[in-house]
Each structure stands twice: as C-alpha cells, then as structure tokens.
Amino acid sequence: MGSTMDKVKGMANEATGNVKQAAGKAMDKPELEAEGFAQERKGEAQQALGKGKDAVKKVVDKA
Template identity: 60%
Template sequence: MGEFKDKTKGLANEAAGNAKQAVGDATDNERLRAEGAAQERKGEAQNLTGKVKGALGDKI
C-alpha cells in the first residue's frame, strides 16, 4: 500500500474512532468508547506508516 492509501485509511479510522468515542460518551457505553479509542490508535499508526513511506519514497 502506498503513502496516500495509508494516510487516507488512517484518517478514516481516526475519524470513525472519534465518532464511536463520542457516541459511547453520549450513551454511557464503555465498550463503544474502548472500540473507538482502539480504532483511533489504529488510524494514527496507519497515518504514521504513510508518513514513513513518504519519507522513504515507498521503498518499504
């Protein structure tokens, strides 16, 4: 996967994770908050992967 795809997927996962956390907060649903936090972290990792690939020219 290239830099752009990683960054795009990462941003999408971060946004979805934030939305899940907000719904979890509003409904007092701890499971949904935890899922949202995990998905947000996954997105941050994907975004970082994209940045690294960009810096290395997609050689990894």
C-alpha cells in the same frame, strides 16, 4: 498499499474512532468508547506508516 492510501485510511479510522468514542460517552457504553479509542489509535498508526513510506521514498529518490 501506497503511502497516500495509508494516510487516507488512517484519517478515516481516526474519524470513525472519534465518532465511536463520542457515541460511547453519550450512550454510557464504555465498550463502544474503548473500541473507538482503539480505532483512533489504529488510524494514527496508519497515518504514521504512510508518512514513513513518504520519507523512505524521498531518501530513495535522492540516491
């Protein structure tokens, strides 16, 4: 998967996670809130992976 796709999927997971957390809080469902928290962290990791791929590509392109 390319770096852009990683970042896009990461943003989507992060946004979905935030919505799930808010819904879990509003409906007093800690399981949903926890699921949202985990999904948000997954999204952050995906974005970091995409940024890491960009950094490696820049180094390789300079070589």
